[in-house]
Amino acid sequence: MAENILQIQSLGAGGDGVATSPEGVPVFVPLALPGERVAVEITDGRGKLLRVIEPSSDRIKPVCAHFAQCGGCALQHLRAPLYEDWKRQQLAQTLAARGLKTQVSPLVAGTIGMRRRAVLSATRTKKSVMIGYFKRSSHELVDIHQCPVLSPDIVEALPALRKLVRPLLSRKNVARLSVLSTKGGLDVVIDKVEPAAEASMRIKLVELSAGLSLARLTVAGDMIIEKDRPYISFDGLKAISPPGGFLQASQIIQDKMIAHILELVSAGKAPKGRALDLYSGMGTFSLPLARNFKVLAVEYDKAALKALQQAIGLSKRLKPVEILERDLAIMPLSALELRDYDVALFDPPRSGARAQVAELAKSDIPQLIAISCSPASFARDARILIDGGYQLKSLTPFDQFLFSTHVELVGEFVKK
Numbered sequence: 202m203a204e205n206i207l208q209i210q211s212l213g214a215g216g217d218g219v220a221t222s223p224e225g226v227p228v229f230v231p232l233a234l235p236g237e238r239v240a241v242e243i244t245d246g247r248g249k250l251l252r253v254i255e256p257s258s259d260r261i262k263p264v265c266a267h268f269a270q271c272g273g274c275a276l277q278h279l280r281a282p283l284y285e286d287w288k289r290q291q292l293a294q295t296l297a298a299r300g301l302k303t304q305v306s307p308l309v310a311g312t313i314g315m316r317r318r319a320v321l322s323a324t325r326t327k328k329s330v331m332i333g334y335f336k337r338s339s340h341e342l343v344d345i346h347q348c349p350v351l352s353p354d355i356v357e358a359l360p361a362l363r364k365l366v367r368p369l370l371s372r373k374n375v376a377r378l379s380v381l382s383t384k385g386g387l388d389v390v391i392d393k394v395e396p397a398a399e400a401s402m403r404i405k406l407v408e409l410s411a412g413l414s415l416a417r418l419t420v421a422g423d424m425i426i427e428k429d430r431p432y433i434s435f436d437g438l439k440a441i442s443p444p445g446g447f448l449q450a451s452q453i454i455q456d457k458m459i460a461h462i463l464e465l466v467s468a469g470k471a472p473k474g475r476a477l478d479l480y481s482g483m484g485t486f487s488l489p490l491a492r493n494f495k496v497l498a499v500e501y502d503k504a505a506l507k508a509l510q511q512a513i514g515l516s517k518r519l520k521p522v523e524i525l526e527r528d529l530a531i532m533p534l535s536a537l538e539l540r541d542y543d544v545a546l547f548d549p550p551r552s553g554a555r556a557q558v559a560e561l562a563k564s565d566i567p568q569l570i571a572i573s574c575s576p577a578s579f580a581r582d583a584r585i586l587i588d589g590g591y592q593l594k595s596l597t598p599f600d601q602f603l604f605s606t607h608v609e610l611v612g613e614f615v616k617k
C-alpha cells in the first residue's frame with residue numbers, strides 16, 4: 202500500500218489527528234498530533250501511522266505499555282496543557298453547535314490510578330485466558346498486564362481474575378467482568394457466561410477466589426460469594442453497592458463533583474429547604490444534599506433505590522430523604538410536581554433527559570444543576586432550558602475518564 206506524507210492540522214473529536222489528503226479529503230490519523238508531519242497508509246479516510254517524521258513539542262511518552270494497541274485510552278501521548286485544553290474545547294464546540302456561548306471553566310484534573318470501576322472482557326485461548334479491552338476499532342482483545350487508569354487493587358487482581366474466570370469460559374464466548382474497588386474488597390460481576398448451576402462449579406469458584414481480595418462474586422446474576430459488604434462512600438456517607446450498580450467511575454472525581462455541587466447550592470438561596478435529585482441512582486448526590494435539605498430522590502432502578510434506602514439507615518443526622526420510583530422518560534415530573542423546590546439536580550444516562558427537561562423548563566425552580574457524561578445530550582437539553590427562560594451560569598468539566606475522549610460535566614442554570 203502507498204505511503205503518504207501528511208501534515209496534521211488539528212485533533213478531531215475522536216482524539217485522532219486530522220490532516221487533508223492529496224485529494225483534498227480529511228484523513229483521521231490515530232496517535233498523531235497537530236503540527237506533526239507523519240507517514241501514513243490511507244484506507245477509507247483513516248490513516249495508519251507508520252512514522253512520525255517531525256514530532257510535535259507536545260508529544261510525550263505514553264504512561265502505559267499497551268497504549269499503542271489498547272482501545273481503552275486515546276490520549277496518553279500529549280502534554281497535560283494541550284490535553285486539558287482539548288477537552289475544554291470539545292465541550293465549548295459542542296455547545297456552540299447549539300448556539301450556546303458559555304465560558305467553560307478549567308478542567309478539574311484526574312489522577313493516575315483513580316478509576317475504581319472497570320468493565321473488562323475475557324476470552325480463552327488454547328493455553329491461557331486473556332483479560333482486557335478491545336483494540337482500537339477492532340473486536341480483538343488486548344491482554345492487559347498493567348493499566349495506569351485503574352485503581353491499583355484492580356490491576357493487582359488481574360492474574361487471579363484470569364484464573365477465576367477460566368472455568369466459566371468456552372472457546373467461543375467473550376465474558377464481561379465488571380470490577381468495582383470497594384472498602385470491603387473487590388466486587389466482581391461476571392456476565393455473558395453460563396450460570397454456575399452445578400455445585401462442583403460453585404465450589405471451584407470459591408476455591409479460585411481464595412487468591413483474590415474479594416468482597417463479593419456474582420456470576421450470571423447469581424451471587425456466589427459474599428465475604429464482606431462492598432462498602433462505598435459518598436462524601437464520607439456510607440452505602441452498599443448492589444452488584445453491577447451504577448457508580449461514578451472515580452471516587453476522587455465523584456467527591457470533587459459533590460463538593461462543587463454543594464458549593465453551588467449553598468451559594469443559592471434556599472428558603473424552602475427542599476432539593477430534588479432526579480436520576481438519583483443510589484444517592485451519590487441525594488445523601489450529601491440531605492445534610493442540609495429535605496430531598497426527593499427519583500430513579501427507576503429498584504436495586505439502586507433499595508441501596509439508597511439502606512444507606513439512609515446507615516447515616517445519622519440526615520434530613521428526610523423521600524424516594525420515588527419513576528421512569529422519567531415515560532412519566533417525567535410535571536411542572537406542577539416541580540413546585541416548591543429550591544434546587545433540582547438531574548444526572549441522566551448518556552441519552553440525556555429530554556422529556557424531564559421540557560418540564561423543568563416550565564418550572565420556577567430557581568436553581569438547576571445538571572451532571573452529564575455526554576456533552577452532546579447536555580447541549581441539547583441546555584438549549585431547551587435556556588429557551589424556557591433559564592441561564593447557563595457556570596459549566597465545569599471534570600476529567601472522570603482519564604486519557605479517553607470523554608468528558609464529565611456539571612452545569613448550573615438559574616431562572617432569569
Ligand SMILES: C[S@@+](CC[C@H](N)C(=O)[O-])C[C@H]1O[C@@H](n2cnc3c(N)ncnc32)[C@H](O)[C@@H]1O
Pocket residue numbers: 447448449480481482483484485486499500501502505527528529530531548549550551
Ligand atoms: C448517570 S447515572 C447517575 C446516577 C447517580 N446520580 C450517581 O451519580 O451515581 C443515571 C441514573 O439514571 C437512571 N435512569 C436511567 N434512565 C432513567 C429513566 N428513564 N427514569 C429514571 N431513572 C433513569 C439510571 O438507573 C442511573 O441510576
